[in-house]
Amino acid sequence: MEANRIYNFNPGPSMLPLEVLKEAQAEFLNFQDTGMSILEISHRAKAYDEVHNQAKADILELMGLGDDYEVLFVQGGASMQFDMVALNFASAEKRGNYVLSGSFASKAYKEAEILGRGYVAASSKDVNFKHIPAQEEIKLSDDAAYLHVCYNNTIFGTEYHYIPETGDVPLIADMSSDILSRPLDFSKFSLIYAGVQKNLGPAGVALVVARRSMLEKSPADLPTMLRYDTYYSKNSLYNTPPAFGIYMVGKVAKWLKAQGGLEVMAERNKKKAALVYDAIDNSNGFYAGHADKDSRSFMNVTFRLPSEELEKKFVAEALENQLGGVKGHRSVGGMRASIYNAMPYEGCEKLADFMEKFHKANA
Incomplete structure (x- = not known):
């Protein structure tokens, strides 16, 4: 450890690999001989385009996912994903099902409930979220649009050690605090999202990895920036993205590959x-x-x-x-x-x- 640094056990924003920080520091003032910092470069520039697309490719490679999945970079953190998931996939006729295993799982459900689209499929609230509800505790509603789980609960210190079976019902997971920390059969998930500031980068970026079929068409009555198909059709470049954050996510993904x-x-x-x-x-x-x-x-x-x-x-x-x-x-x-x-x-x-x-x- 560097003499002037501490071991940072904060839950997020949190510790980043020292090698990544040093690499970013070395090229901070002049990124790829552009004469500009990555903070100054246009998101339409070829140099940034390479950063953006390489980050996406490395994330899919680490997750073992193929061309039927797409990577999106969205602003608003995981908290905006609580809304986007419910708005894009749930309705009065097909409710979002939620497992309440901690604070953020409960917040995601609350957003769906505000819209009248939420259903509690299982909960461990009665024991102050000391455990993850087991598969047999999950009871999907007959009109389930999806099952939403928070895979790791930062506040309570619990984590899923199995992948819920949902049959034909899409499985959606908030993986903000354990994204890319271990191998899983990620193909069992229809959509995964994560605020990257806990395990993959600095604050300001939400990562979404989803089946293309989930992203291709959003309800027509949604505002533009709340539609998944906006980000999907424009390669997350419809508006100016958080370029520096994505650049750092890409560096962490590259670092993960280098570790094995x-x-x-x-x-x-x-x-x-x-x-x-x-x-x-x-x-x-x-x-x-x-x-x-x-x-x-x-x-x-x-x-x-x-x-x-x-x-x-x-x-x-x-x-x-x-x-x-x-x-x-x-x-x-x-x-x-x-x-x-x-x-x-x-x-x-x-x-x-x-x-x-x-x-x-x-x-």
Whole structure:
């Protein structure tokens, strides 16, 4: 780790690969001999066109998807996707079905419900979202337009470890906080979206990966910028895109390929998470994990300490040890360590070591 940098455990915007940051820094003032920064270049320029399309190609390659899928870059974050999904695919006759497994899954459902198009197919709200609802708990409505799931729950520290079976009903997933962190059969999903600021780039870009058949035709009565077919037909260039953000997403995708792809990242992420979960499980109850063990996230580790006073002390002393962003969300409290792709093994090793020392000093 660079001497002037901390291990950044923030949930998003979050840590980016140091190699990517240095590469962007090196070409920041003069991108590809254009005499301009990537921040200044036209989105119609050939140099940017290559960045845009290479990022799309690398993402599809990492996901193992073919020409029947398309990559879109949209503004408005995952929050606007809550609306776009419901507006484009649900209706009064065919409702969007939702699994409520955390805060953002619930927010997505709320947007559909505002439109009168939402249905709760399963929920773990009654246990404060400690686990992911199992396949047998999901009950689709007879008029289901799609099933929407939030694949990793940043706030509560839970993650799907199976792909829901939906038959002929399209499966849509918010993968904002675990996108490209492990291999999945992505072809089982009709549409995936992700705010990239947690695991793939800086804030300002929402990534959408979807079957072309899902994107080809949107309801005619929707405003232009809320229609998926607007982005699809114009290669996400109908208006000025967040070019710098897409450029960084492309660099992270290239970095992931250079690491060995999603299989390698999955092994790394499991080992990193195991360090922190072992520190929790071996603390004789000093640290109490929020998520049930069979639903634990590899991306976001959530836990409490015996008192709020100790939790405040933990946050302060962690930062003194170059461990930043460990304070949990107010709806859960305690601690949260977000250990996305860019977090090195050494960062989790240092956090686990700090946890053990803090336990011994404060038990």
